[in-house]
Amino acid sequence: MPELPEVETVKEVLKTKILNKKIVDVKIFYEKTIEYPKVDEFKSKIINQQIVNIHRRGKWLMFELNDYYLLSHLRMEGKYNIKKTTEALDKHEHVVFVFDDKEELRYRDTRKFGKMNLVIKKEIYDFPVLKKLGLEPDDDNLTVDYLKSKYKKKNLPIKSVLLDQQIIVGIGNIYADEILFLSKINPLKQAKKLTKQQLQLIIDNTRGVLKRAIKAGGTTIRSYTSSEGVHGRFQQELLVHGKENEPCPQCNTPIIKIKVGGRGTYYCKNCQKM
């Protein structure tokens, strides 16, 4: 599923392919993908805009247009592909941006969970979904003191808190398990009970894991197969996620799977003791 490294990879690939292209039409086959503004307004505003640049904030892909940002969240299965206008439409292609050169950017999403928003440039950082986001993993302000202040009232298990995008952005279910394994922290440990050393490990391993995953082009796992030119190789480097009953790479104890906050969670009960 697209977490920060997947979105970063999609952004970089799309930048090599669609920069400066002009949108001459938009076809919307599943209207609920468009969250804001209303579909008609979305269409009329985006037509004749060019793709000036592409950015990322957390798991949001940000297409910079002349006057707007198109914010796109892939959720679990959203993908982008570039195709010729003559190619047949796939049943999971819900939004199609037609360019002036007979090519199209197609948004494909089997589960239909992904969302798009079109926001005037100067209002972008006041837009609710971006405004409430926490720090990027590589932000210098991400320190032990920052985490301590954010975690001090959190009775929830650290696994759940790592997924909270209002504290650190970009971590999803897969990388949360990897980060905790590398930090030798039990996923059920209450966030507010972590020591300063453990918080430092979380910071270091968050940066390390995400950086390595970006280098590998993200993780292609289960249903998340590929976007345009994106075939993540990081799954080959996963240590515990999805490895139920397989030996721990550190101590050979079988990896166990539990539910934490409703999410499948993999860990080594020997290496990650309470």
Add this chain to the structure above:
DNA sequence: AGTGCGACCCGAACGC
């Protein structure tokens, strides 16, 4: 304010 949980979706995996 913090927490828990259903809703949103549908293909894949599982159980019989």
Add this chain to the structure above:
DNA sequence: TGCGTTCGGGTCGCAC
């Protein structure tokens, strides 16, 4: 084989 059921995953909104 076929059919029904369960699962998963990010985020929001609502109840407590």
